[in-house]
Amino acid sequence: MSHLDDLPSTPGKYKTDKALPYGILHHHRYLRLSKPTLWASLFLALFLFYLLLSPPPTPSRRSLNDSSLSAAKYGGSQWEKQVRKSAHPRSRGGLTVLVTGAAGFVGTHVSIALRRRGDGVLGLDNFNRYYDPKLKRARQGLLERSGVFVVEGDINDAVLLKKLFDVVLFTHVMHLAAQAGVRYAMQNPGSYVNSNIAGFVNLLEVSKAANPQPAVVWASSSSVYGLNKKVPFSEIDRTDHPASLYAATKKAGEGIAHTYNHIYGLSLTGLRFFTVYGPWGRPDMAYFFFTKDILKGKTITVFESPDKGSVARDFTYIDDIVKGCLGALDTAEKSTGSGGKKKGPAMFRIYNLGNTSPVPVTKLVKILEKLLKMKAKKKVMPLPRNGDVEFTHANITLAQSEIGYKPAVDLETGLKKFVKWYMGFYSASKKKSSW
Numbered sequence: 001m002s003h004l005d006d007l008p009s010t011p012g013k014y015k016t017d018k019a020l021p022y023g024i025l026h027h028h029r030y031l032r033l034s035k036p037t038l039w040a041s042l043f044l045a046l047f048l049f050y051l052l053l054s055p056p057p058t059p060s061r062r063s064l065n066d067s068s069l070s071a072a073k074y075g076g077s078q079w080e081k082q083v084r085k086s087a088h089p090r091s092r093g094g095l096t097v098l099v100t101g102a103a104g105f106v107g108t109h110v111s112i113a114l115r116r117r118g119d120g121v122l123g124l125d126n127f128n129r130y131y132d133p134k135l136k137r138a139r140q141g142l143l144e145r146s147g148v149f150v151v152e153g154d155i156n157d158a159v160l161l162k163k164l165f166d167v168v169l170f171t172h173v174m175h176l177a178a179q180a181g182v183r184y185a186m187q188n189p190g191s192y193v194n195s196n197i198a199g200f201v202n203l204l205e206v207s208k209a210a211n212p213q214p215a216v217v218w219a220s221s222s223s224v225y226g227l228n229k230k231v232p233f234s235e236i237d238r239t240d241h242p243a244s245l246y247a248a249t250k251k252a253g254e255g256i257a258h259t260y261n262h263i264y265g266l267s268l269t270g271l272r273f274f275t276v277y278g279p280w281g282r283p284d285m286a287y288f289f290f291t292k293d294i295l296k297g298k299t300i301t302v303f304e305s306p307d308k309g310s311v312a313r314d315f316t317y318i319d320d321i322v323k324g325c326l327g328a329l330d331t332a333e334k335s336t337g338s339g340g341k342k343k344g345p346a347m348f349r350i351y352n353l354g355n356t357s358p359v360p361v362t363k364l365v366k367i368l369e370k371l372l373k374m375k376a377k378k379k380v381m382p383l384p385r386n387g388d389v390e391f392t393h394a395n396i397t398l399a400q401s402e403i404g405y406k407p408a409v410d411l412e413t414g415l416k417k418f419v420k421w422y423m424g425f426y427s428a429s430k431k432k433s434s435w
């Protein structure tokens with residue numbers, strides 16, 4: 001056996017000799033070390049030390065954790081022209097907004113609303129495969145028809161972000177790109193760290209270095225209230241008992257944002273969304289896949305709390321959320337820093353954007369049954385330990401008084417609009433795929 005056979009092939013996968021107890025093995029090997037072995041080990045140790053200290057490779061244009069991402073497509077004068085045109089406000093005094101996660105559910109609606117009232121909007125989205133990219137592409141079609149160009153790239157791509165800030169002087173960033181979903185965090189924790197923490201930091205780094213610095217509004221989540229029992233949840237309540245990694249990364253985002261506000265004078269506003277639903281929604285959310293499964297005659301699983309009560313959510317309709325986002329952008333004061341240096345205190349705000357009327361999931365199912373005119377096949381089971389919390393309920397007093405937020409759509413009205421969209425969208429896609 002050569003001395004190289006003793007070296008681990010992969011870090012952490014050192015194969016020990018099972019025949020010998022650990023202490024004996026080490027003692028035995030120590031005694032056997034010859035001079036060449038010593039030199040080789042020394043050389044190897046130095047080499048590993050060099051590897052550790054050497055700078056990382058040039059910034060990757062792809063996310064490290066999501067192999068499904070397509071390489072970013074950008075650059076060239078035609079591309080820059082599209083970027084500038086899309087970001088250019090049509091109305092005098094209009095905002096110039098970079099919307100990350102623009103082909104996402106909330107991103108699409110917010111981008112279109114901004115564009116409609118005359119603001120300049122540039123979208124950014126990585127079109128990842130967390131859920132059906134065809135839905136994201138369809139949203140992109142909608143955005144293009146509204147005059148919003150979506151750059152295909154990742155928020156972790158610092159080179160791309162810098163380039164966008166070189167081409168356009170953004171007054172605002174509406175940061176909606178994130179790894180969403182509570183339960184999926186158990187399957188792919190890295191994706192949450194990659195998007196909600198690393199990606200967010202990357203965006204803040206580029207924003208703080210920009211000149212002028214934009215005001216940043218970003219999506220936090222009701223999930224930060226975690227295991228809190230006091231209802232309704234208000235912004236001053238504790239948020240240090242997250243029930244999922246998703247919630248923990250969103251909570252970390254709030255802390256990270258605060259440091260960029262404190263050190264660099266970035267104007268930052270976090271919006272805690274409460275279970276947003278509606279047309280063009282996310283297929284990973286219960287109201288969406290319940291609809292799909294009820295129509296197919298498939299059994300749905302309805303969670304109940306340990307006391308056999310229904311779990312409940314403060315379901316919030318997308319149009320109300322859009323108004324909240326626009327209100328936050330419109331009231332955001334300018335960042336105070338420039339060139340990465342703080343010049344004075346800047347605004348830091350956190351708001352609940354909920355509906356203030358929690359509805360049990362059993363009621364959600366009843367409404368869907370009525371709208372779909374079909375009886376759901378249900379399996380009721382205790383809430384598994386999957387990151388879900390038993391209930392959410394927003395106190396929205398602060399958002400009401402400071403950004404004029406006033407939700408107006410109840411769950412039945414909102415679901416009616418969702419079902420109408422769902423039927424239209426999926427019957428049209430079916431026809432298309434059978435051509």
Ligand SMILES: O=C(O)[C@H]1O[C@H](OP(=O)(O)OP(=O)(O)OC[C@H]2O[C@@H](n3ccc(=O)[nH]c3=O)[C@H](O)[C@@H]2O)[C@H](O)[C@@H](O)[C@@H]1O
Nearest residue numbers: 180181221222223273274275285286287301302303311388
């Ligand atoms: O408010 C928020 O911050 C969060 O809202 C939703 O999370 P969630 O409220 O858990 O929404 P769903 O995943 O659609 O679940 C809704 C309800 O249905 C229940 N559910 C879910 C799945 C299922 O199979 N059965 C079931 O009863 C859940 O326990 C929950 O009470 C979003 O998915 C998160 O991205 C977002 O951040």
